[in-house]
Amino acid sequence: MACWRLARTDATTSFMPPDLDSSRPPHPSISELFRAFFTMALHGFGGVLPWARRIIVEEKRWMTAEEFNEAFAVSQFLPGANVVNLAVIFGGRLHGAAGAAVALIGLLAPPVTIVLVLGALYEHYGGVDDLQRILRGVAAAAAGLIVAIVIKMAKSMVRKLSPAPFVALAAFAAIGIMRWPLPWVLVVMAPASIALSWWQRR
Amino acid sequence: MKELDTLIALAVQFAILSLFAIGGAMAVVPEMHRQAVDVAHWMTERQFADLFAIG
Numbered sequence: 001m002a003c004w005r006l007a008r009t010d011a012t013t014s015f016m017p018p019d020l021d022s023s024r025p026p027h028p029s030i031s032e033l034f035r036a037f038f039t040m041a042l043h044g045f046g047g048v049l050p051w052a053r054r055i056i057v058e059e060k061r062w063m064t065a066e067e068f069n070e071a072f073a074v075s076q077f078l079p080g081a082n083v084v085n086l087a088v089i090f091g092g093r094l095h096g097a098a099g100a101a102v103a104l105i106g107l108l109a110p111p112v113t114i115v116l117v118l119g120a121l122y123e124h125y126g127g128v129d130d131l132q133r134i135l136r137g138v139a140a141a142a143a144g145l146i147v148a149i150v151i152k153m154a155k156s157m158v159r160k161l162s163p164a165p166f167v168a169l170a171a172f173a174a175i176g177i178m179r180w181p182l183p184w185v186l187v188v189m190a191p192a193s194i195a196l197s198w199w200q201r202r
Numbered sequence: 203m204k205e206l207d208t209l210i211a212l213a214v215q216f217a218i219l220s221l222f223a224i225g226g227a228m229a230v231v232p233e234m235h236r237q238a239v240d241v242a243h244w245m246t247e248r249q250f251a252d253l254f255a256i257g
Contacts, residue, residue, distance in 0.1 A: 138255035182233035
């Protein structure tokens with residue numbers, strides 16, 4: 001890797017035009033792919049995305065910023081966790097099904113291991129009083145973070161006149177108060193909110 | 203056998219959840235809670251809050 005990079009730098013500075021060089025992305029091996037996603041997962045407590053961008057675009061230069069944004073837009077649109085989708089798309093683009101599998105396993109192995117260990121510890125020590133108090137505090141903090149995000153999002157919705165606050169309130173009533181199943185709520189609300197915003201834009 | 207049934211139910215439930223997690227996993231936590239605590243009684247209210255804190 002290091003010596004490849006050296007050669008590339010030489011070529012760029014001596015005789016190759018830089019834009020031609022950047023249009024020819026390097027091709028990582030399967031094991032490099034695994035290591036990259038494993039590293040991302042290890043660093044990415046509370047959010048892998050910034051690390052994914054940093055490693056894929058800035059460090060390894062496997063993708064340009066535009067390519068990364070495009071792949072991420074597709075991942076957001078697809079169901080499932082965004083970064084997981086990104087790993088499958090990226091790995092698949094480079095090495096087909098094997099690449100997708102390797103990137104996925106690399107991304108999931110560290111957190112799955114950590115959560116399994118924590119779960120086993122909880123199973124054993126979950127009843128201990130002190131731990132109960134700690135967990136209560138952490139859960140309260142996590143709930144507070146969610147409330148903070150909700151307030152932030154709500155502010156930007158209220159600023160401009162739109163049906164968005166009503167959709168949000170209806171969703172809250174259906175899920176939080178009525179406790180209706182999410183799939184049914186989505187099936188009704190998603191088309192309704194799309195129709196509302198289309199109607200408003202006309 | 204009952205163990206296996208529970209495992210299959212778990213897998214099916216979470217597969218469905220992941221299909222609805224468009225835009226982020228946080229959106230399906232209430233549904234996870236409804237399934238695990240209210241419907242299937244896989245865990246108590248307190249256990250769910252504890253595990254949410256851990257995860």
